[in-house]
Amino acid sequence: MMGELALSQLRFLTLESQGLTKPYPFGKGKDAVLKTVEHLGYLQIDTLSIVERAHHHTLWTRIPDYQTAYLDELVEERKVFEYWFHAASYLPMKDFRFVLPQMLNVKQSETHYYNADPKVMKYVLDTIRAEGPKKARDFENETKRAGSWWSWKPTKIALERLFLQGDLMISRRNGMQKTYDLTENVLPKSINTTLPTDLEFAEYLVKTYLNAYGFTTVKQITHLKTGELIRRNVDKVLKSMLQARTIQLINIENRPPVFVYKDLLEKSLNRTASSIRLLSPFDNSIIHRDRVKQFFDFDYKIECYTPKEKRQFRYFCLPILFGDTFIGRVDCKAHRKEKEFELIHLHIENTKIDIELWINPFLELVKNFATFNNCENLKLTKVSPIKFTDKIRQVLT
Template sequence: MGPWLAGAGKVPHHTVPAHSRQAPQTLWSPSLASQAQPPPRLIRPQESRRILLNRQGLSRPPGRRSGPASVRSLIRRLGFVQVDSINVLERAHHLILHTRFDGYRPETLKRLLEDERVLFEHWTHDASVIPIEFHQHWRPRFRRYADRIRKRGWWQDRLGEDPKPLLARVQKRIRDDGPLRGRDLEEEKRENAGGPWWNWQPGKAALEHLWRTGRLAIAGRDGFEKIYDLTERVHPETATHEEPDSTTHRAWACGEALDRLGVATPGEIAAFWKAIPLADARAWCREAAELGEIEPVLIEEVDGRRRPGYATLDSRSDARTEPWSDEFRLLCPFDPVIRDRKRLSSRFGFDYRFEAFVPAGSRRFGYYVLPILHGDRFVGRIDPRFDRRADRLEVRGPWWEDGQGNRSDQRRLDTALDRLADRLGATEGWRWDQEAST
């Protein structure tokens, strides 16, 4: 367990009494002063940054222990790690873990997913690696996906008006013959041109449908291609899980989200897992605050505006934790700390846009830009690319924030790039792109 976990709290997952469920939200205002209600605690931007960085494993130096137990513990602490196919440096999930662990090896995550199977792959706000102990709370999502798929034209175009026969055949094929890749269906179609029913688009759509609705799981990956198998074979312990009732699920989703954020608005809590609507998050926050389980606060933004929010009861210790600032950290575009661009702008004063899908001529900075974190501030950004043929990291930039870019900053950036090249196994190190914008 890494040192960043010290002081991390746990929000109780209560079941709220019926009489409190419709209680009005009460935030402090001068008109309430006569009722002797104290004003909510004001959380300054630096405090909210420190709380978030501590909860997300970035307030301490990178951990030295990066074995399976440490990696599993970190993923549970983060809640999930996003998976992405872009490989200009390394897959996003590995970069996120690299940032928090010296010596992290991708085979460690593969072992946890495919051998020990203590993690599973599914969706949060996007495709993610998730602790298996949370699987029960994905049952409502499986059901929602089934409802959505039935109503969406994209799926109907690929599965047909009555998809049940196709889904049954794909599921039977896996049950009888074992794990299956989408490519296997394509190859069968080619070998049996004009065959009875296989078609690449319907077959692949059927696999995705069965996975998104929980009947299939990801047993492994061939490169980055999914290998599907029956959920009861991949994660047999989940077979006895029952779908939690709505109150229990709401309490879990909100409590676990706030525990990982430390301080947040109801909107940020609802968006963390993408498991509940905003109205449910607002109701839970109101009820939990009335029960004294969380604290109403005012979150100050860098422009001076203040927004109502909520904090865990132990967030004060996180706010006092001065983050490690000996070196720079280079964050993946999918790192959980920068995932919420609005929060990144309002509390860090750093505007970031992922430009991989922006036409090259319209990009402001680059294809896969990494923000540079120093302590609790973002001080600049770079656009690196791993040239695997030359075995070297090519780097465009840097683009410094106002007041940054002195010799000390440049030395720290050089060190961070040395570490990145070493982590990626770039034997020829790194160099600045000659056409870089500085």
């Protein structure tokens, strides 16, 4: 068994692996965006825009000079693509072959939730093949023609089904508006399209999580991957890596067994001054809620999907990370028309850390985030505990 020293070391290693300990961990500009996506393995897409959308927020957290156009450009340059990881995500184009098993599974499924009409699917494919890339709204216009026998909704379902089974890819994106094209027109010729074996797929998952997080658990690797076969293959890959001494197994009391790259454990910890981060609820570092609770003692849940009367921290709280400690969360909203960024409710949960250590860098971070959200002014509405309100307002002004 290993104790608090190992736990502290693991926290630092995973934050460093996630790119959350240095100002420019992956460099600057558009090249840094590609490096970030390739290192993290995926980037979750979310439609909520209370503040800047999750995929852009997650990149801005690691790339201070990030511009939202960079991601769209990488899609058009065929360096990243959209598909499903544990949710809708951007993935490195080099990893395309590892989504093939899921595409095949969708194609062979007759009970998939995108249960599209085969005739409509054929119509959509034929139209794109003949006329070129299409948005969903292009088909909406078609349905308004006299004599049309289909409606817009079936074409949207057909587009999504064809996308999920790999016949179509998203070739361009404007905000949340997607443009679909034939996969053969989008996928670079150099990309490996060999279907991975079950063992290769398990190895891809294991190495993706180890590279992105520094350490991982079996539960994290198999997150939302059902079936005994994937679990057996993950165990097989981990056993092989343990035998090769590339990873090490660590047991910490009251926590699941951890697998960590051996060379990371052997490196000296070069800890710099504690940085502060305002994370997206869908940031890769916090998306695995059990892991965050077990190793960082932070119980986080996004409450926008929770009935209003049952919410504890309001609609869209962003976790606040100071060094290797989650010190609280803040419910925010970008009022873009008014150019005002509102801190609706700042919850300070770790009061053992002196507020003087983090309040100034936190408010500077919030100002930068407000600018990223195209807002010019800050508004502070509520603070808990209330005793910190005057101090924060004083610093804010």
